[in-house]
Amino acid sequence: MGLRDAIFGRTKQVAPQLDNIFALPGAALTLQSELDLVTSGQAGLCFKAGSGESSMLSDADILELLNFDAPKDSISLTSDDLGFKWLVIDDPTIDGLVTKIHAANSTMVDHELGPRLLCAVFGFVPATPPGEGSVRLVYLLKQGTFYPFAPTGPNQRDNELELRVKSFLSADLVMEKDLSRWMALWNLPVR
Amino acid sequence: MAKTKIESDRGLNVRMFVTGLALVVLYLIITTLLIYLGVGYGLVIVIVAAMIFSQYFFSDKIAMFSMHAHEVTPAEEPRLHEIVDRLCLLADMPKPRVGVAEMDIPNAFATGRSPSHAVICATRGIMTRLSDEELEAVLAHELSHVAHRDVAVMTIASGVGMLAGLVSRMAMWGAMLGGGGGRGGNNNDNAAIVEMVTWLVSIVIYVVAYLLTMALSRYRELAADRSGAILIGKPSVLASALVHITGDMGRIPRTDLRKAETMNAFFFVPALAGGTAASLFSTHPTLERRLDALNKLERELNG
DSSP states (O other), X not given: OOHHHHHHTOOOBOOOOOGGGGGHHHHHHHHHHHHOEEEEXXXXXXXXXXXXXXXXXXXXXXXXXXXXXXXXXXXXXXXXXXXXEEEEEEOSSHHHHHHHHHHHHHHHHHTTOGGGEEEEEEEXXXXXXXXTOOEEEEEETTTTEEEEEOEEETTEEOHHHHHHHHHHHTTTSOBOOOGGGOOBOTTOSOO | OOSOSOOOOHHHHHHHHHHHHHHHHHHHHHHHHHHHHOTTHHHHHHHHHHHHHHHHHTHHHHHHHHTTEEEOOTTTXXXXXXXXXXXXXXXXXXXXEEEEEOOXXXXXXXXXXXXXXXXXXXXXXXXHHSOHHHHHHHHHHHHHHHHTXXXXXXXXXXXXXXXXHHHHHHHHHHXXXXXXXXXXXXXXXXXXXXXXXXXXXXXXXXXXXXXXXXHHHHHHHHHHHHHHHHHHTOHHHHHHHHHHHSXXXXXXXXXXXXXXXXXXXXXBOOSSXXXXXXXXXXXXXXXXXXXXXXXXXXXXHHO
């Protein structure tokens, strides 16, 4: 975005970056060996619910769009109280989750809903509970970067665990280097 | 550090004294320069003194305003008030007013011209991040600043910097106007050169005064760390609080990604990109330095 755009206050919408997500299965192996964390069997895609004529899609329309040969009960669409929609996907394997999330992303982009995508979230839980606590890996679609989010309460997160996850995964994933962008996602519907 | 039970640290006191002494020497140099430059500056000094005094006198209001903080009652923030009450009893000092700043950045500050006019303030970010024990340690550090009268000390110290800056500006005007005469006929060229030199010297003084002020501030921070840790009796708790609010952990936000979309680039490219510039001359010692000092204190207390 150049100076001219800044002066005239133009805002260019950012296309999402989808490909970095394929590094996730490798990172999942690292998480298992280093921190004993395995996939929770759930992943979510968060996007802003639109309010415009053509972009005004009903939940049924979106589910129809994203119908990629998956059993109906493994995909659900929920809204949160902050005005965002969550596509929640169940799949026991991390490869399955990555494939489905990527398919959902691509479909959204194909239907020009790409700019609305906020993030994808993958849940990880201790293989032998209680363990160290569960961690979500958040993928910022606009930045193409990952960061960990480990909530421990309604407004509490385990920064120590998050920083350890980052240190282990830096080799596998494109991690978000600007820590001030590691925004929280309180009460997210993904396990 | 008058009548409080907060103990002092000799080594730190010596270093603070030396730094303060260096500032006094600077005062003398500046006064000499002022005398050399002659009259007209008397009024200027009065103005500067008034500015410094009001900065000192209204320090609590200025700080509260610039941090967007508001005073809170015990009913609004029982946890914060309880901790401050307990610490003030422990340290035998009057209870300051208590404020909260609604921001996610973890921070706390204490200010005010005297312990009886002090205000102690915490941000929402520090209150959600720290446990009660850690918050107590941070507030003990801030109360130590109040007990040490750091606002007065730092106002005097930075006042020198302001004076030096003023002298340099006056000298610069003098150098520019000096050539036009009025200063006694045939010595115009010499006068201009002398004033140029004065101007350069003033700038050097300004830089040195600034560096010394920063050094003094860092020593005051270490002294407050020490007193605060001794007050609560657990240096390790203050150390853990520092780890949680400075460095990497302090930068991880509590703000929700879905609420933050307007203030950054999640949906749109920002119109103006702003990098986070780290300040070159820091008012606080490094985290490492502070943790080292606290570790040493922990061993002393246990030892």
